[in-house]
Amino acid sequence: MITVSILGAGNVATHLFEVFLHSETIKIVQWYNRSLRALAMYQDQVETTNNLNDLKPADVYIIAVSDDAISGLSEQLPFKNRLIAHTSGSVSVYDLDKKNRRAVFYPLQTFSKGVAIDMSAVPICIETTEKQDVPLLKALGKQIGCHTHKVNSEQRRALHLAAVFVNNFTNQLYRVAHEITEQEGVEFDILKPLILETANKVQTISPYLAQTGPAKRNDKKTIKKHLKLLTNEHHQAIYKLLTSSIKKTHGSIPRNN
């Protein structure tokens, strides 16, 4: 049995609460948040508190609060030598107060409150300042059905940065496509199967091998037509930059990765 307390009541904290609650090998000791309002609806299921001095012993304290609040909250903890782990992709493990054993338990997924997520699709990146703490965090991840990956600080930072490209930036390309279709009064819905297939394709082959289209073929005629169609300068700039990026990747020497 792993005993856990959760600190914070946002998207990540709430998803973790739900899966910890349904695990038979994890016991949630307490759920802390600075304001009790967010926890009110859960008080029949778990002991809630807004007072750090009330925190009882637990194998691990998961700090799932806003990036900027992690360091301050860790300083306020009224105990030492216990294991604490934040859930951020970009905050350093050393930003946690060193009076406790420090770790990161970073779920590399996009969470929204109220949107269920299959935990087997949530890779957990684990980083610790002390080697001895890895097994417990790995076990915690596995017991909720996640794949876990031990990473170092540089690797976690690289993953977080790469996640911005495949999540936030990709989603913005979807948004631009939405604007382009809307302008001609045609349904964005027609693009949805292609969006899924594009994501599906790279599950089994590399993005390098999956690439197709006018930029890869260096089909100047089509590229020129497209640039003419794009009346929005901003869309044009994205078209030009990503076309040149594809040309750079697939230009001169063919590569096999």
Added chain:
Amino acid sequence: MITVSILGAGNVATHLFEVFLHSETIKIVQWYNRSLRALAMYQDQVETTNNLNDLKPADVYIIAVSDDAISGLSEQLPFKNRLIAHTSGSVSVYDLDKKNRRAVFYPLQTFSKGVAIDMSAVPICIETTEKQDVPLLKALGKQIGCHTHKVNSEQRRALHLAAVFVNNFTNQLYRVAHEITEQEGVEFDILKPLILETANKVQTISPYLAQTGPAKRNDKKTIKKHLKLLTNEHHQAIYKLLTSSIKKTHGSIPRNN
């Protein structure tokens, strides 16, 4: 029963051949390609030819050859007043020789030879120069399990352009993410569930509502950190442009689409 002949033997032609062949309400009259080699393995299943003069009557001739070859091939057809449809997203319907009835049967998906595709995930965009030809092409699409959409030239062009954003450009962002992770020796695989979830999310909510991350929050600290981490100037340029694009979309006035 709809009778069809296919012209061309590439990705699209081959996929269409397979699904037409398995339909009980479609009969493939002939399969033409300029060289017979690509058709050799199918000659027991269908009548193949490399001679346009051999083409027999059919309800529709599907021209699935390279964009640049469509116009020339349509000119060489030795008959008139029959229905011919090309499968390109970017070639005008008027590029087809006007001695025949002209149409477009554009599958908005990404096809690769040998990669099976679920036809219910292939929207077919239909355009015709004569109204009377719409029902037959709609029926043809439906009989192979596709959703069909009647579009005009501008709409098809907008869809093709938008498809470049959600397919080619998105795939290039995956590629950049691959480069970023590779550089730190961390597996690109860890990002795959996030790639899928990002595509999944916009199946039910708009890309506008699905957006999250540092650019949307205007989290200057994280953006600065990320730009410092990106040693590749090219990756930096993409980061900057897409961050500013997200800010533009989500800046000043909140919108609800």
